[in-house]
Amino acid sequence: MRIAIACLCLFSTAHAQNVKSNISYAGQPHERHVLDVYSPDGAKDLPVVFWIHGGGWQQGDKTDIQIKPKVFAERGFVFVSTNYRLLPHVEMDVLIRDVATAFGWTYRNIAKHGGDPQRIFVMGHSAGAQLAALICIDDRYLKEQGVPFRVLKGCVPVDGDTYDLPAIIMTAEFRQTVHGLPLPKFGHRVKFGNDPEKHINFSAVTHVARGKGIPPFLILHVAGHPNTTAQARRLGAVLKAAELPVTVFGARDTTHNRLNANLGQPDDPATEELYRFLDLLVSSR
Numbered sequence: 001m002r003i004a005i006a007c008l009c010l011f012s013t014a015h016a017q018n019v020k021s022n023i024s025y026a027g028q029p030h031e032r033h034v035l036d037v038y039s040p041d042g043a044k045d046l047p048v049v050f051w052i053h054g055g056g057w058q059q060g061d062k063t064d065i066q067i068k069p070k071v072f073a074e075r076g077f078v079f080v081s082t083n084y085r086l087l088p089h090v091e092m093d094v095l096i097r098d099v100a101t102a103f104g105w106t107y108r109n110i111a112k113h114g115g116d117p118q119r120i121f122v123m124g125h126s127a128g129a130q131l132a133a134l135i136c137i138d139d140r141y142l143k144e145q146g147v148p149f150r151v152l153k154g155c156v157p158v159d160g161d162t163y164d165l166p167a168i169i170m171t172a173e174f175r176q177t178v179h180g181l182p183l184p185k186f187g188h189r190v191k192f193g194n195d196p197e198k199h200i201n202f203s204a205v206t207h208v209a210r211g212k213g214i215p216p217f218l219i220l221h222v223a224g225h226p227n228t229t230a231q232a233r234r235l236g237a238v239l240k241a242a243e244l245p246v247t248v249f250g251a252r253d254t255t256h257n258r259l260n261a262n263l264g265q266p267d268d269p270a271t272e273e274l275y276r277f278l279d280l281l282v283s284s285r
Contacts, residue, residue, distance in 0.1 A: 016041035017073050020113065025082070025105035026098075035082040035102050036062055038069035043078055043114025047121065047153065047282050050106055051081040052099055054126025054260070057191055058087050071264035075275070078115035080106050084131075092192050092202060096141060099131050104145030121154045121278065122215075125260040129160025133204040133235065137214055149213030154281045156274060158220045158263070159256050161227045163235040165192055165199040168227060205238045216245035218277040220270050222259055223250030249273045 018039045026033035040046065049072050053060040062081040069079045084098035107117050124132035135141045136155040142148075161168055169188050176183050183189075192202050200206050208214065217239055221232035229250060236248035251259050251270040262268045 017069065018043075018113070019069075023105075025102045030085055032083040032085050033098065033101075034062070035080055035105070037110070037113045038073060038079040038081075039114045040073040040076065040078070045111075045116045046076055046078050046114055047119040047278075048078045048080060048106065048110055048115040048117070050103055050120055050122050051079065052122070052124030052128035052131045053081065053083075054124065054128045055086075057092070057095060057127045060086075060127070066261050067264045075278070077121075077278075078110060078113055080110070080115075082106075087191055088186075092198070096131060096134060096202075097144070100135055100141035100145050100147075103135065103142060104147055107145070107147045107151060118151050119153050119282070120151050121156065121281075122152065123156040123158065124160075125158040126160060126256065127162075129157030130162040130204070133157045133160065133163055133217075134202065134207075136217075137204045137212075138207040139212055149215075152213070152215040154216045154218065154277060156218045156220065156277065157235075159222055159225070159228045159232075159259050161231050162188060162192075162202075163204045163231050165203045166196070167234065168231060169199060171227065171230075205235055208238045208242050208244070210242050210244070214239070214242075214244050216277070216281060217247070218274065219246065219248045220259065220273070221248070221250055222254055222256055223252045225256065228256070247273070247277065 018041060021036045022034040023037060024033055025035050051065060053062055053064045062083045065081050072079045082099065082102035084095055110117050122132045122136050132155055136152055139149050165188060172187060173183055192198055219232045219236055221228040223229060232248050236246050239246040249270060259270060263271050263274060265271060
């Protein structure tokens with residue numbers, strides 16, 4: 001294990017946090033095979049948030065976390081934020097397995113950082129929302145890492161538009177076509193591989209089933225955005241049909257980026273919904 005930076009940071013006089021940055025999580029590491037761990041001072045057996053950044057699967061970084069490490073520390077969580085390789089340098093299945101590998105490292109090592117490997121919540125924004133939902137529903141990726149689904153306490157995808165890939169591809173391409181506009185050169189069809197079978201396979205809704213140990217879901221989305229609203233409701237409906245616990249929450253008077261950035265801010269409705277979700281599941285240990 002390689003740790004490039006290790007430091008103790010004080011976010012307030014009341015809450016100290018140990019920050020370990022750029023920990024390598026893969027056996028033959030790439031420069032993006034790194035994650036950061038934020039542990040409250042004196043942490044032991046605390047629940048864990050595993051965060052997956054967004055950026056259209058093409059950009060973004062594990063440091064795009066705003067105030068999340070601070071507010072989660074205050075609520076008694078260890079916070080992990082991971083990088084992964086990006087398009088077009090790797091294909092989507094490789095990218096997904098990078099995230100699963102980072103999760104596998106977290107499961108095996110988080111106790112050393114004060115976290116409880118049996119209580120991990122997965123969260124992600126935008127592209128990270130798709131990745132979070134997929135690894136929490138399609139159990140093949142975590143099984144490859146030797147991680148049982150029972151350690152997943154909850155999943156919180158934030159304003160994703162790709163839980164049902166065929167639907168979003170059809171919607172986007174129909175919109176362009178009826179307006180006489182060219183199809184996007186690097187849209188979802190290309191990003192996920194121009195193969196209908198791959199589009200189905202990379203869709204979280206495809207893999208929902210009872211009895212797999214799929215955790216409870218809180219699906220956050222921007223209420224005024226038609227694509228993320230439709231996708232959130234679609235995933236919520238499929239989970240509900242399988243009799244799995246799910247809440248779909250549409251945040252009003254916000255945007256795709258602001259919904260994510262405001263998580264943890266006082267009086268933010270999506271944050272209040274998130275805290276209710278986490279508190280209920282942590283207390284049900």
